[in-house]
Every structure is written in C-alpha cells, then in structure tokens.
Amino acid sequence: MDPNSNGIEDRRSMSFGRTSSIGSSVRRRSFSQSGRILTHADDDIESENVSEAGDIGDRALHSRRNSLSGSLRLDNNLPENGSVFPIGEDTFRQELRSHDPESLNAASTTSRLPEENQSPLPTDALFQKPDEIQDDQKPLPLWMEYASSLIHLAVFGILGVLTRYLLQKLFGPRIAYLTSDGTVLYLDLPSNMVGSFLMGWFGVVFKGDISRFSDYLAIGLSTGYLGSLTTFSGWNQKMLDLSIDGKWHLSFLGFMLGLFLSAYSIIFGVETAKGFRWLTRRPKTESGDNSKTRNRWRVDTYKRHLASILMMLLLLGLLWAVSGTLLKEEYDDGGSEPQLWLACIVGPLGVWIRWFLARLNGRGLGKAGSLKWVPFGTLIANVSACCVMAALATTKKAVNSKNCDTITTGIQFGLMGCLSTVSTFMAEFNAMRESNHPWRAYAYAISTMVISFVLGILIYDVPVWAKGYK
Structure with a gap:
C-alpha cells in the first residue's frame, strides 16, 4: 500500500x-x-x-385597464x-x-392561484383585429369612467346622508328615545350598526354579484351609500362632548360599545347574507338562464354606460336642486332642517375625497411598502375628518350664533360625516380579524380611535377649557 x-x-x-x-x-x-x-x-x-x-379607490379603474382580474x-x-x-x-x-x-x-x-381568482385571457380579443371590434365592446375613456364613478358616489352619498338623518330622528329623543347626546348610546350609533350590517351584505358577500351588473353600482353602494350612512367623526365628536364635561369613563365605554356593536353588526350581516345566498341558490341546470339574465341587465356597453351616467346625473341635479331650494327657504329659521339640506349639498365632496384617499389602502409606506396591512387611506380619512369636526365644534362654541350653527353643523354632518366612515372601517377590521394575524385588527382599531380622540382633545377640549366656552 x-x-x-x-x-x-x-x-x-x-x-x-x-x-x-x-x-x-x-x-x-x-x-x-x-x-x-x-x-x-x-x-x-x-x-x-x-x-x-x-375600498381601493380609483385603483380599481386602472387595474381593470392594466391587469387581469385576480392577478397575484x-x-x-x-x-x-x-x-x-x-x-x-x-x-x-x-x-x-x-x-x-x-x-x-x-x-x-x-x-x-385559486381557480376562482384565475381569469383566462379572452381568446376572441386575441384573434380579433382592432377594426373588427364593435364600438360597444371598446373600453370607456378614462374620463368617462371617472365621471361615472364620481356621479354614482355623489348620488349614493346624498342618500346615505338622508338615511343617517332619518335614523337619528327615529331612534333619538323625539320618537324611540334610545339614543341621545350625553350618553354612551350616541345619536349615530344606529346608523353605524345598520351601515356595518349592510356592508356585510352588499360590501362583502354580494359585492361581486353587484359588480357583475355594474362596477359603478358596487362603488356607489359600498363606498358612497354605506360609507356616508356611517360616520366615524360623528362618533368621535360625541365622545369628545362627554370628555369635556369630565365624563371620561363614559367616553371610554362609548368607544368600546360602539366598536363591539359595529363589529358584530358586520359579522351578523356576513353570516345572514351567506345564509340567504345558500337558501336562494338555484340548481346548476338553470345556470345558463342565469347567465343570460345577467348579461341582459349588465351595464357593459358604451350606450348602456352613457345612459347610466345621464340618469344618475339627472338624479344628482334633482337632489342638489331640491336641497338648495329648501336650504334657501329654511335658512333663516335655523334648526336641523337647513343643516340637513346643506349637508346634502356638501356631502358628495367628502365621499370623493375619501374615495381618492382609498388608493393608499394596501400600498404601505415608502418604496419598500412597509406596513402594507394598515389601510392608510381609511385611517387618514377618519382621523382628518375627526380633526376638522373638532375644529368646527370649537368654532361653533366661540361664535355662538344661529347662522354659524347652521353652517358648521351642516358641514360636520355632511362633509365630515361622509369623509369619515365606520362601515369600511369595520370591513377592514373584520378582514384583519379573520387573517393569520388577528392582532392587527385590534391594533388598527385602537390606533384609529386613540389618535382621533387625542387630537380631538387638543383641538376641541383644550380651547374650550382655556376660554371657558359653554
């Protein structure tokens, strides 16, 4: 070897x-x-x-143009x-x-990707020459998509303001006497619960079904109507009114009770909507007829889109005209009626701002996109509305006149009420709670409430205490 x-x-x-x-x-x-x-x-x-x-705001318009639905x-x-x-x-x-x-x-x-999220390419469009595509099959111009979205948001936003006002009167001291100022059962609690419940139906379970008929109808219902039916800034302001009198324990209970009832309202809405879908599910043999019915009513052609825009534009003009006329007639009398009509006029602006801010949801911070799980668009809308609401409340106490009350309260109820939302807030909270990181839901909810309340104290409570306003 x-x-x-x-x-x-x-x-x-x-x-x-x-x-x-x-x-x-x-x-x-x-x-x-x-x-x-x-x-x-x-x-x-x-x-x-x-x-x-x-809500993802106007990102939905660009995603439909630039990418396949459901892409990862x-x-x-x-x-x-x-x-x-x-x-x-x-x-x-x-x-x-x-x-x-x-x-x-x-x-x-x-x-x-799961099968339901896969969207195969339309083979007809691949082999069809551009000049052979019919005019009705061409995509809408981007300006028309924006116009349709904004008009739908405005109309449904006004309807949400009117519904919130009716629920305040129905459950308030005048009729049912279940809610009132100065208690944890604040005036906007019923509208926040009803809006969260309906969000479970039309914003979660049946949102896809509504989009099959019209994407703009889905935007109008969820972002416009339900977002304006509920209000986070009104909720926060009522808790500030309690704190200014030294009722800090009632403010805390009001936040916890409002969060608990709104969260379970959307859960109840989701579960009942799923049950209703199961009860109304049709046999597979009728799927062909169902698809024909959907195609017949779907707003998917240029002419149908144009007709929908014109109809909603006429409705918006009518709502604004009636609100402006009634505001002019009742302005000198003061009270809640002129405040409501002013709210209907300025409310759509709050919906539009919230819709544009929603593009920040899911984007994160910086180029790295850190903290993507935080819906910064909704967070900014709610916190900023609470701050402006508190500033208007301070102005109202400082001026203390009938005209100032009408203007400031109308802007609070309309513009700030539509800028902030509880229904979208609860939809995000529920989605986080059902994710692999449920702690995020409570971190997001508590952060929103604490930031809004603390800033409200600095803007509203401190000046009122310092100046001795009553």
Whole structure:
C-alpha cells in the first residue's frame, strides 16, 4: 500500500466534507430565502385582501385597464423569472419536506392561484383585429369612467346622508328615545350598526354579484351609500362632548360599545347574507338562464354606460336642486332642517375625497411598502375628518350664533360625516380579524380611535377649557 494513500483519502474526505457543508449551507440559505419570500407573499396577499375588503379607490379603474382580474402581485425583489422558488420548485419542495412536511401544503397554496381568482385571457380579443371590434365592446375613456364613478358616489352619498338623518330622528329623543347626546348610546350609533350590517351584505358577500351588473353600482353602494350612512367623526365628536364635561369613563365605554356593536353588526350581516345566498341558490341546470339574465341587465356597453351616467346625473341635479331650494327657504329659521339640506349639498365632496384617499389602502409606506396591512387611506380619512369636526365644534362654541350653527353643523354632518366612515372601517377590521394575524385588527382599531380622540382633545377640549366656552 502506498504510504501516501491515507493522506490522499484524508484530503478527499476533507474536500468532500467542505463541499457537503457548502452545499448544505447553500440549501439552508435557499430554503430560508424561499421561506421569507413565501411569508412576504402571504403577507402581501393578506394586505391586499384587507384593502379590497374596504375600498381601493380609483385603483380599481386602472387595474381593470392594466391587469387581469385576480392577478397575484408579489414583491419587486423576486427573481426575474417571477418564480417564488429561487432554487427551483422541485428542489424547494424537497427541502421543505425534509424540514417541515406539513408546510408543503401551504407552499402549494401560495404558489398557485385559486381557480376562482384565475381569469383566462379572452381568446376572441386575441384573434380579433382592432377594426373588427364593435364600438360597444371598446373600453370607456378614462374620463368617462371617472365621471361615472364620481356621479354614482355623489348620488349614493346624498342618500346615505338622508338615511343617517332619518335614523337619528327615529331612534333619538323625539320618537324611540334610545339614543341621545350625553350618553354612551350616541345619536349615530344606529346608523353605524345598520351601515356595518349592510356592508356585510352588499360590501362583502354580494359585492361581486353587484359588480357583475355594474362596477359603478358596487362603488356607489359600498363606498358612497354605506360609507356616508356611517360616520366615524360623528362618533368621535360625541365622545369628545362627554370628555369635556369630565365624563371620561363614559367616553371610554362609548368607544368600546360602539366598536363591539359595529363589529358584530358586520359579522351578523356576513353570516345572514351567506345564509340567504345558500337558501336562494338555484340548481346548476338553470345556470345558463342565469347567465343570460345577467348579461341582459349588465351595464357593459358604451350606450348602456352613457345612459347610466345621464340618469344618475339627472338624479344628482334633482337632489342638489331640491336641497338648495329648501336650504334657501329654511335658512333663516335655523334648526336641523337647513343643516340637513346643506349637508346634502356638501356631502358628495367628502365621499370623493375619501374615495381618492382609498388608493393608499394596501400600498404601505415608502418604496419598500412597509406596513402594507394598515389601510392608510381609511385611517387618514377618519382621523382628518375627526380633526376638522373638532375644529368646527370649537368654532361653533366661540361664535355662538344661529347662522354659524347652521353652517358648521351642516358641514360636520355632511362633509365630515361622509369623509369619515365606520362601515369600511369595520370591513377592514373584520378582514384583519379573520387573517393569520388577528392582532392587527385590534391594533388598527385602537390606533384609529386613540389618535382621533387625542387630537380631538387638543383641538376641541383644550380651547374650550382655556376660554371657558359653554
């Protein structure tokens, strides 16, 4: 035997050991990187689901133009081939199975889109020449899509203001006497509960069904009507009115009770809507007839869109004309009626601002998109409305005149009431609560309430205490 053979074998063993350790290290790094990418992808999907549960504003118009519905948007740091498996899917699954076999199902779920979210390309459009496409099949100009969205939001926003006013009167001291100022059962509590319940129906369960007939109708109902029917700024202001008299415990109870009742209202709405859908589900043999009916009534052609815009524009003009006439006639009398008509006039502006702010939902902060799970659009709308509401309340106490009361209260009830929302807030809260990170729901809710209340104290309570306003 060669005396140097042992040395050669030792060197080979050492070389093989180094190669194995390097390969093992590479595999560990690849597995760790893949796990981080999957975790990041899951978090992005959850953040997008939360934002879509509430509102994404005019991003919906651009997404319909620039991307397929239901596409999965992952992080920009993915490999150029777009795969979430940088070491190859088969290799990754072997590594994943060796470390944690139970995680393989989660990886499969993340790597593939569910069937209901896949949107195959329309083959007719691929093989059809542009000059062969009928005029009714062409997409609407972007300005017309914006016009249709804004008009629907304005009309349904005014209807939401009127409904909120009626619920205040119905449950307030004049009729049912269940709600009143100076108690934890504040005047806007019934409208917040009803709006959250209806959001479970028309903003969560049946939102897709409504969109099949008209995307703008879905926007008008969820963002316009239900967003204006509920108000976060009115809720916050009532708690500030309690705190200014030293009733801090009632303010705390008012926030907790309002959150509890609104949260369970949307849960009850979702569950009853699911039950109603199950009861009204038709046999599969009638699916063809159902699709024909949907296509017959769907607003999907240029002429139908134009007719819908004109009809809603006429309705908006009528609502504004009636509100302006009644405001002019009753302005000198004061009271709640002229305040309501002024609210109907300025309310749509609050809906429009909230809709544009909603584009920030699901985007996160900075280029890295950190904190994507926070719906910053809704948060900014609610907090800013509360601050302006508190400033108007301070102005009303400082001026203390009938005309000032009419103007400030009308702006509070209309513009600020429509800018802030509880229904969207609860839809986002419920989506977070049902996600893999339920703590986010309570962090989001508590942060919104604490920030709004603290800023309200600085804007409203402190000046009133300092000046001695009554």
